[in-house]
Amino acid sequence: IVTPRLENGSSEAITLQLPFKFFGRTHNQTFVNNNGHLTFTEPLSDYIPLLNSGRDIIAPLWTQLDNRRGGTISCREDRSSAVLALVTAAIDRYFPNITFVATSAFVATWDSVPYQNGEGVTFQVVLVSNVHRSFILINYGDIAETEQMWQAGYSTLDSLHSFTIPVTSAPELSSSSNINVYGRRSFHVDGSPNLPTNFLTSGAGDRVNPPAEDGTASYLQTPHFWEILFKIHWRNCDIIAPLWTRLDNRRGGTISYREDTSNAVLAYVTAAVKQYFPNIPFAATSAFVATWDSVPYHNGGGVVTFQVVLAYNVHRSFILIYYGDVAETVQPWQVSEVLPLVHCANDQKNNANMHFI
Structure with a gap:
C-alpha cells in the first residue's frame, strides 16, 4: 500500500490481520501518517511533534515531510515465512531472555521522502508481534540534517509509557542504537515484563x-x-x-x-x-x-x-x-x-x- 501524495496526508485505516498489543491496549487497525508516525484510532496530520499528546503513537521520525516532492511512503502486513524468520531472529538476538516467535510483521517505510524545506530521509518501522507479545524495530537509513522541529520515539494514551530517542540531531538516528547495531532500535511494547525465567514474574498489586x-x-x-x-x-x-x-x-x-x-x-x-x-x-x-x-x-x-x-x-x-x-x-x-x-x-x-x- 502506498500512501497518497498529500501535504500532511495519511493512509486509510489499515486493518491488522493480527491485532497489535501496545502497553495493555489492543489495536485492530493502524494509520501510516506521512509526517513520520503511526497512530491507531485516527489519522494524524500534525507535523509539529508532541509525543505526550494523549494518544497511542509510534514515531520513528516525526517532522514535516512532503512526499509530493519525491520519495515513497509504503506499508504492508507481512506474514511470509522469510520475513517472520528474519524478525524472529532479530528479536531473539536483542531480547535473549524472552521466548518469542513472530506471526506477523507490519512494515512501514519512508523511502527518500524530503523534508518540507530540505533533503530526503529514509527510515522504516516494523511492528513485530504474535498473540502474546509485541515489539518495535526501527531501521534508519540516510537521515539529512534539518532545522525543522522533529522528535523520535513513542508514547501511550495516558503517557505512562513514553520514550524519546536521546539524540541531539536527526542524523544521529543513523549512527546510534539501543541494541549495539548502528541505525537500528528495538523496543518491547506489549507491556509484559522483559524478565528472565529465574525472576519472580509480575503479580497482583504491583x-x-x-x-x-x-x-x-x-x-x-x-x-x-x-x-x-x-x-x-x-x-x-x-x-x-x-x-x-x-x-x-x-x-x-x-x-x-x-x-x-x-x-x-x-x-x-x-x-x-x-x-x-x-x-x-x-x-x-x-x-x-x-x-x-x-x-x-x-x-x-x-x-x-x-x-x-x-x-x-x-x-x-x-x-x-x-x-x-x-x-x-x-x-x-x-x-x-x-x-x-x-x-x-x-x-x-x-x-x-x-x-x-
Whole structure:
C-alpha cells in the first residue's frame, strides 16, 4: 500500500490481520501518517511533534515531510515465512531472555521522502508481534540534517509509557542504537515484563515508580513490611544495593515492587532459601519483590534488568538477588549489602538472622 501524495496526508485505516498489543491496549487497525508516525484510532496530520499528546503513537521520525516532492511512503502486513524468520531472529538476538516467535510483521517505510524545506530521509518501522507479545524495530537509513522541529520515539494514551530517542540531531538516528547495531532500535511494547525465567514474574498489586529523575517510591507502611524494615533498615541507615548507579526510568523501562504473600511465591522463595541454606529451618511468610526491568543508564549506553527479593518470617530474613541483562557502563556503580558498625555492635541477633544469596 502506498500512501497518497498529500501535504500532511495519511493512509486509510489499515486493518491488522493480527491485532497489535501496545502497553495493555489492543489495536485492530493502524494509520501510516506521512509526517513520520503511526497512530491507531485516527489519522494524524500534525507535523509539529508532541509525543505526550494523549494518544497511542509510534514515531520513528516525526517532522514535516512532503512526499509530493519525491520519495515513497509504503506499508504492508507481512506474514511470509522469510520475513517472520528474519524478525524472529532479530528479536531473539536483542531480547535473549524472552521466548518469542513472530506471526506477523507490519512494515512501514519512508523511502527518500524530503523534508518540507530540505533533503530526503529514509527510515522504516516494523511492528513485530504474535498473540502474546509485541515489539518495535526501527531501521534508519540516510537521515539529512534539518532545522525543522522533529522528535523520535513513542508514547501511550495516558503517557505512562513514553520514550524519546536521546539524540541531539536527526542524523544521529543513523549512527546510534539501543541494541549495539548502528541505525537500528528495538523496543518491547506489549507491556509484559522483559524478565528472565529465574525472576519472580509480575503479580497482583504491583506498584510502579513514576518516571522521575532520581525518584523513589513512596514510604511503605504495610504491617508485614515493618518486620523486615526493622531488620534491614534499622535506624534508617542500612541499605541493600543490587546495582547502585544512576538509572533513568524517564527514558524507558519499569521499576515495580510489591509485597507478596501468595502461596506460590512463598513456596518458591522458601525452596530457594532451603536450597542455599540447607542447615537453617525456614518457611517464608512474606516476600517483598522489587524489579528494575530494562531501565536505562542515565548517560545511555544500554539498559539493566535485575530484581531483589526480601524473603522473611518473624525470625529470619534473607535476600535473593537475580540479574538479567546488565549492560556495561562508564558510570560509577556499586553492588553491596552495607551493614553499619553500630548495627553490628548493637543488634547482633538480627544480623545473625539475615542471610544473603
